[in-house]
Amino acid sequence: MLTPTDRFAADLVALWAGQGTLGIAVSGGPDSLALLLLAASAVPGRMAAATIDHGLRTDAAAEAAMVGAVCCERGIPHEILVPGWDQPPAANIQAAARVARYAALAEWAARNGIEAVATAHHADDQAETLLMRLARGSGLAGLAGVRAATCLPGSYIALIRPLLGWRKMELEAVVAAAGLTPAHDPTNNDFRFDRTRARSLLADTDWIEPPRLAASAAHLAEAEEALCWASQNAWDERAEAHSDRVTIDAKGLPRDLQRRLLLRCFAHLGATPPRGPELGRVLNGLVSGSLATLGGLQFLPGDRWTVRRAPPRN
Numbered sequence: 001m002l003t004p005t006d007r008f009a010a011d012l013v014a015l016w017a018g019q020g021t022l023g024i025a026v027s028g029g030p031d032s033l034a035l036l037l038l039a040a041s042a043v044p045g046r047m048a049a050a051t052i053d054h055g056l057r058t059d060a061a062a063e064a065a066m067v068g069a070v071c072c073e074r075g076i077p078h079e080i081l082v083p084g085w086d087q088p089p090a091a092n093i094q095a096a097a098r099v100a101r102y103a104a105l106a107e108w109a110a111r112n113g114i115e116a117v118a119t120a121h122h123a124d125d126q127a128e129t130l131l132m133r134l135a136r137g138s139g140l141a142g143l144a145g146v147r148a149a150t151c152l153p154g155s156y157i158a159l160i161r162p163l164l165g166w167r168k169m170e171l172e173a174v175v176a177a178a179g180l181t182p183a184h185d186p187t188n189n190d191f192r193f194d195r196t197r198a199r200s201l202l203a204d205t206d207w208i209e210p211p212r213l214a215a216s217a218a219h220l221a222e223a224e225e226a227l228c229w230a231s232q233n234a235w236d237e238r239a240e241a242h243s244d245r246v247t248i249d250a251k252g253l254p255r256d257l258q259r260r261l262l263l264r265c266f267a268h269l270g271a272t273p274p275r276g277p278e279l280g281r282v283l284n285g286l287v288s289g290s291l292a293t294l295g296g297l298q299f300l301p302g303d304r305w306t307v308r309r310a311p312p313r314n
């Protein structure tokens with residue numbers, strides 16, 4: 001039987017085969033403390049840790065200091081990062097904190113020559129994410145959940161999630177075996193958050209197994225990757241991109257690829273991509289031969305579709 005360290009080492013190498021320093025994002029909760037301990041025994045001397053103090057909870061500074069002490073005892077370099085908010089987040093605080101967190105981690109990694117940063121997302125997190133996104137009617141990219149390997153936003157530094165195959169209970173056992181007491185995030189019990197409700201639903205439903213939901217998310221992530229590849233090919237072969245417009249031969253393409261090509265026009269023409277169902281309305285219009293406007297762009301039907309910046313309104 002594999003030891004937790006051997007199991008973790010195999011999970012890590014499947015995502016990152018680098019020989020440099022691995023960064024660990026440690027909030028002080030049980031999941032990321034377990035990640036810290038597992039990494040410390042799998043890649044000793046080749047890791048560093050960071051804790052982001054968002055300044056949003058009174059306990060945050062003490063939790064960051066606790067992580068610092070755990071690292072210090074083990075000779076692991078640790079930094080507390082305090083993100084500078086452009087402006088204090090008024091709405092959707094969790095999303096704003098996540099953006100600030102990843103930006104702070106990217107800056108920390110670049111400054112310290114860290115090759116890859118790991119977070120402690122696990123199978124139960126992934127299952128909750130899939131449920132939450134199903135409940136919102138998300139598309140494929142959303143249902144694919146948190147990715148096992150990607151890049152920190154705006155950088156080429158790898159962002160990896162080596163614990164997606166682990167259950168939360170297994171991680172709690174790693175922390176308990178080391179005699180550590182993790183921090184407790186009060187938002188975990190706050191039923192105003194979808195995640196808390198999804199967690200409670202899964203805990204009360206014995207016929208849904210979180211690892212199976214997580215496996216579905218992984219299949220969907222592969223399908224999403226394949227469609228990204230196909231849409232890149234379709235763009236290369238069927239789109240003519242100019243500085244002020246794009247023309248597309250969309251005949252016979254599956255609807256999802258047509259949608260992806262239209263979405264790509266937003267990036268190409270410097271427009272903000274729409275969220276939600278409006279793009280479907282534009283697509284229906286183009287297919288049935290009617291002109292549409294969305295997000296500052298005009299969509300003209302025809303043998304080839306034309307997408308261009310909408311003329312300014314008088």
Ligand SMILES: Nc1ncnc2c1ncn2[C@@H]1O[C@H](COP(=O)(O)OP(=O)(O)OP(=O)(O)O)[C@@H](O)[C@H]1O
Pocket residue numbers: 025026027031032050051052053054094098101118119120121125129146
């Ligand atoms: N304050 C923090 N400092 C350092 N790392 C953190 C911090 N908060 C979260 N992390 C890292 O991110 C992981 C996931 O945490 P959490 O689920 O709170 O984040 P999230 O980004 O909101 O998740 P999701 O994107 O799934 O909603 C943690 O296990 C840890 O590795």
